[in-house]
Amino acid sequence: MKKILFIAFFIIVIIGILGYNYLYQDHRDVATSDATSSYTSTELIALFTDNDASNDARALDQVIEVSGLATDTSANSITLDRKVFIEFKEPHQLALNQTYTLKGRCLGYDDLLEEVKIDQAIFINPSN
Template sequence: MKKIVLIVFFIIVILGILGYNYLYQDHRDVVTSNATASYTSSELIDLFTDQDSANDTDALDQVIEVSGVATATSTNSITLDGQVFIEFNTPHKVALNQTYTLKGRCLGYDDLLEEIKIDQAIVINPSN
């Protein structure tokens, strides 16, 4: 009887450890990940606003590069061409009306604000 209780106890402990590791996996590191695709802001907007939702999976929850002109900035975010909102990993100084190339994780299209959301972004190349 004691053997059965011990075996059941160890099985429960092992299942608990496996379940915990499955639920609390490490987050994706966007900085070290390679981008799966590169878009201009207008191409990305067209991709999400067309009627074919199958196209959205090309960028959705993927690490992508996007380039465009900064139309709104703050220390923690930038908006490219008025429709691509990008949140930085760390604060950055960016200037308005300059072209930037950024890498981040695409969260998708926000219907309410009519913006594409990208987070965990870093500046790849500030252009003049």
């Protein structure tokens, strides 16, 4: 009987360890990840507004590069061409009306604000 209890306890411990490792995986590091694709801000908006779900999957929850003209800036975010909102990992000082290329994780399209959301962004080039 003790042998069966020991084996059952051992199996439960193994399942617990595997379950914990599955649920609490490491987060994706955008800085070290390669971008799956590169877009201009207008191409990215067109990708999400064409009503084709298969196109959305090409960028959704992927690390992508996006470039465009800065139309609104703050310490923690930038808006490119009034349609792509990008949130930084760290605060930056940015200039308006400059072209920037950034890499980040695409969260999707916000229908209410009509803009694409990207987070964990880093600069590919600070300005052109």
